Amino acid sequence: MASQENHANSSPDCDVIVIGGGPAGTTAATALARRGRRVQLFEKHRHPRFHIGESLLPMNIPILRDLGVLEEVDRIGIRKSAADFPADNERGFNVFDFTRNLENLPGFAYQVRRDEFDEILFRNCQRAGAVALENTEVLETHNSADSVSVTVRDASGLTRQVRARYLIDASGRDTFLGNQLKLKQRHARHRSAAVFAHFSGVERREAPWTGNISIYRFRTGSGQGWIWLIPLTHDITSIGAVLLPEHLKERGGALEPFLMNILHSVPALKMRMANARLHGNLEATGNYSYECRELAGPRWIMAGDSLAFVDPVFSSGVYLAMHGGMRAAELVDSVLEGAPERKLQRIYARELRAGIREFSWFIVRFTTPAFAWLFANPSNTMKIEEAIVSMLSGHVFDARRTLRRLRLFKSLYYIRSLLKLGETLGFRRELRGSKAA
Ligand SMILES: Cc1cc2nc3c(=O)[nH]c(=O)nc-3n(C[C@H](O)[C@H](O)[C@H](O)COP(=O)(O)OP(=O)(O)OC[C@H]3O[C@@H](n4cnc5c(N)ncnc54)[C@H](O)[C@@H]3O)c2cc1C
Secondary structure (H helix, E strand, O other): OOOOOOOOOOOOOOOEEEEEOHHHHHHHHHHHHOOOOOEEEOOOOOOOOOOOOOOOOOOOHHHHHHHHOEEEEEEEEEEOOOOEEEEOOOEEEEEEEEOOOOOOOOOEEOOOHHHHHHHHHHHHHHHHHHHEEEOOEEEEEEOOOOOOEEEEEEOOOOOEEEEEEEEEEOOOHOOHHHHHHOOOEOOOOOOOOEEEEEEEOOOHHHHHOOOOOOOEEEEEEOOOEEEEEEEEEEEEOEEEEOHHHHHHOOOOOHHHHHHHHHHHHHHHHHHHHHOOOOEEEEEEEOOOEEOOOEEOOOOOOOOOOOOOOOOOOOOOOHHHHHHHHHHHHHHHHHHEEEEEEEHHHHHHHHHHHHHHHHHHHHHOOOHHHHHOOOHOOOOOOHHHHHHHHHHHHHOOOOOOOHHHHHHHHHHHHHHHHHHHHHHHHHHHHHHHHHOOO
């Protein structure tokens, strides 16, 4: 953030500026406005606007209830009772039912169209008293000894400066401060890109699993990855493939046949898409796995995707964004009351990084054979399956019981990997032996 002269003699325009009107920014702004803070939020687009990230987690439910929007979300969403993953059984998939969690968490979530969902959050934040402006882009930020200011440009092209006591960067994958302060770094162990679209006419699971998110794995001649299928309202289904960025880059042709080739490579999905029609445009996003080196500094803090994003396989993004938005609001409110900023920021960073790390452990291993086997053959010995359901529900913060059981799952994963390695080496030895014979 560029530094600027001291403004000790003039009072700031508001207490807190928020960059971005997605789930993280609107959650933080609503929570702060409800605590009596004067908040100005700037969103460069106008709601409703398309956004990817349509599958919520059960741990979103308490936050939606706190924000007072649960009923509205219930009206626009599809109830999601479970996530299903491929398995070698008669029906071809295993269901991780959210009611079978370890710690009495909400037993369901929602699948939502993000244009509708984000607009609900945005209007709710305005109703809470935040000044939330659309079509207003933050161009620059400046830090001074006693305040922070931003330069914003509105739809008519006019620019002006706004000054506050604190800044929350909730700019999503634009990572406004991450870029400005050069804090953004690629994720060390994960690289992904995605191609996705909405379709109509896609077959749904039978009740009670009609609202499930379905995850598939694929392997085509040139690459491998995974696919999501998310049922939305009005017979729309969101389907996307997540793959290595080079696979997407080197496709050598149009996006639509590329995506359809991947989707049709999975027989079970091809069947569900027998009557599918593309609805709207295809979208693609390049390598999106990153994390910022610092999440906070003097008078600023990041929340949501602006601080890190790894991969959407467990639909954790919106929950992490809203949880982070809530926690950032608590921190800012306390600091404005005189609480020690650095100490609270360290606690915030430790907590959020631990949650992201927990999801990352599962994400980076998701396409390995040992992981696929364990997810296809879940066992509730020592309540491990219930702990997995809790993790899939988003229960990774303040979740000691769940995390202890997840450690057992991780041990099983390492044992299974060693066995697989042993099998592969044994197979190679046999192969060499038979060639020699
Ligand atoms: C392929 C893919 C699939 C995904 N699927 C899921 C899923 O199923 N479930 C899930 O939970 N998550 C999913 N996610 C992740 C999810 O999209 C994000 O985690 C979530 O939207 C983060 O919320 P946020 O508020 O941090 O950021 P965003 O929702 O991106 O909001 C940031 C806002 O800031 C605004 N903004 C940016 N820069 C500026 C600026 N300079 N001035 C003013 N405004 C600005 C943007 O316009 C935007 O509205 C997926 C992500 C990808 C890439």
